[in-house]
Amino acid sequence: MGLKESTLKMLGRLNPKILSTIEKSAQSIGPVRKKMDAEFEKITEDMEKSMKPYRERFDTHKCFPEAGRDREEILREMEELRDLERSRWEAGYASGAVYHGDPEFVDFLNRAYSLHSQSNPLHPDLWPSASKFESEIISMTGNMLGGRDQVCGAISSGGTESILLAMKAYRDWAIDKKGITNPEMVAPTTAHAAFDKASQYFNIPLIRVPVDDDFKADVEAMRNAVTKNTAVLIGSAVSFPHGVIDPIPELSEMAQERGIGFHTDACLGGFVLPWAKNLGYDIPDFDFSLPGVTSISVDTHKYGYAPKGSSVILYRNSDLRSYQFFAITEWPGGLYCSPTFAGSRPGGPVAACWAALLAMGEKGYLDATQHILETGERIRIGIEGIEDLHVLGDPLWVIAFGSETLDIYQIMELMTQKGWSLNGLHHPPCVHLCVTLRHTEDGVAEKFLKDLKESVEHVRNHPEEKTGSAPVYGMAATLPFRGVVSDLLKKYLEVLYKT
Ligand SMILES: Cc1ncc(COP(=O)(O)O)c(C=O)c1O
Structure with missing residues (x-):
């Protein structure tokens, strides 16, 4: 911060390891640290103002109320908060986030959820219905993704947990079955941040491989990154940033030839691509129909239209899945086993997920997919028609766009x-828009394109303006000191937990 552009450019060419050392030494110099702390304090204050909008209007509870508050009054306050937030996502102003959101469907899910708000799948003796729901969700999802009899899985809390579970399983499988002492993952740069999280949490080196000009995994570059330590290759269908499908047939074949694992991250696309294929779209294979694909993460809480808190991790066979499971025999608390990271698990999301899959059925998913893909196509064509903008890659419904001439973050800021x-x-x-059923409602896509066109025109006429998050993104892109940006992100998390 405050560094001259020429210095930034020079530093940007240095090796990241050297940079990190320089950064640490620079931060330990009193005046530099002091200046940075002052900058951080100011940024944190600004963040706090925008992230805590209710401080003026609602009481803040730092301690328990002395006597319990009136239940109706609590519910009224919660309803008021919900109403303040609902209109934005309901009207389609969000990218992704709420994937179905039709009020009647939400009411139905809430009823299913509340029927199981007390259940815990960790205790199948008390709630055998929870294990019925879980096993049937796995079976229906596996069946949708080309799974035969042996395909099996587990229910997790979301895409990130599914990915973490699979990577932990590959690590232990590679050590046990392949004799690899330091297993590694190889993934395109565009694979989700959850793979970095797995790398950090489980100490599995992650080799990130640059993508090709279409933002898809580069098969030859991936091949060159594979070593004797590689336990698993990774591809996305579709990728979070640009919504494109990696060349999974080629990548999974490569993995099969080498006798290692291949994970398809279908968290975002798993509940869209199979139906798109049925509708006649040209979708390359990405699922268990390819013999080299050994696991798939697929999110029921996205395009499965379940409420938040569920995802499925599928494996080609139970041998691989067993490396995910946890069992302990010597604990004084008794014989203990659990399939995922959590101990106790909430039964509500599982029950509501099961209800969502049954209520949608094949026809429901086909219709929803058709609406989403048609809307995605209209939005994509609309963006391509706006001067100064271009669409990245060849996406279907997650549409990333940039500009060669204008500051795309300032355009995003005006859209905000x-x-x-x-x-x-x-x-x-x-910037991307992840199209959901919310955007398929009348007039939403048109409103988005109209607002986008106006924002682009404004930035074209006022190129000097930099407001909101635009300077932060600009800084993150040019600043060679990644640690500073990472510190800032952690400050943001601290602010979230402040009362
Ligand atoms: C491709 C992909 N993988 C993984 C995830 C992580 O999912 P979650 O946010 O449910 O943890 C996402 C989320 O958008 C995603 O798009």
């Missing part, structure tokens, strides 16, 4: 001011 909550991406700088 108009109520839109889009995803800012970088390397290269761009």
Whole structure:
């Protein structure tokens, strides 16, 4: 911060390890640290103001109320909060986030949820219905993704947990079955951040491989990154940033030839692509129909239209899955086993997920997919028609766009001011809209394109303006000191937990 552009450029060419050492030494120099702390304090204050909108209007509870509050009054307050937040996502102003959101469907899910708010799948003796729901969700999902008899899985709390579970399983499988002492993962740069999280949590080195010009995994570059330590290759269908499908047939064949694992991350696309294929779209294979695919993560709480808190991790066979399971025999608390990271698990999300899959049925998923893909196509064509913008890659419904001439983050900022909550991406700088059923409602896509056109025109006429998050993204893209940006992100998390 405050560094001259020429210095930044020079530092940007240095080796990241050397940079990190310089950064640590620079931060330990009193005046540099002091200046940074002052900058951080200011940024944190600004963040706090925008992230805590209810401080003026509602009481803050730092301690328990002395006597319990009136239940109706609590519910009224919660309903007021819900109403303040609902209109934005309901009207389609969010990217992803709420994937179905039709009020009647939400009411139905809430009823299913509340029927099981007390259940815990860790205790199948008390709630055998929970294990019925879980096993049937796995079976229906596996069946949708080309699974035969041996395909099996587990229910997790979301895409990240599914990915973490699978990577932990590959690590232990590779050590046990392949004699690899330091197992590694190989993934395209565009694979989800959850793989970095797995790398950090479980000490599995992650080799990130640059993608090709279409933002898809580069098969030859992936081949070159494979070593005797590689336990698993990874591909996305579709990728979070640009919504494209990696060449899974080629990558999974490579993994099969080498006798290692291949994980398809279908968290975002798993409940769309099979139905798109049925509708006649040209979708390359990405699931268990390919013999080299050994596991798939697929999120019921996205395009499965279940409420938040469920995802499925599928394995080609139970041998691989067994490396995910946990069992302990010598604990004074008794014989203990659990399939995922949590001990006790909430039964509500599982029950509501089961209800969602049954209520949608094949026809429901086909219709939903058709609406989403048609809307995605209209939005994509609309963006391509706006001067100064271009679409990245060849996406279906997760549409990333950038600009060669204008500051795309300033355009995003103006969209934010108009109520839109889009995803800012970088390397290269761009923004994406993840189309959901919310955007298929009358007039939403048109409103998005109109607002986007106006925002682009404004930035074209006022290129000097930099407001909101635009300077932060600009800084993150140019600053060679990644640790500073990472510190800032952790400050953001600290602010979230402040009362
Ligand atoms: C491709 C992909 N993988 C994994 C995830 C992580 O899912 P979650 O946010 O449910 O943990 C996402 C989330 O958007 C995703 O798009």
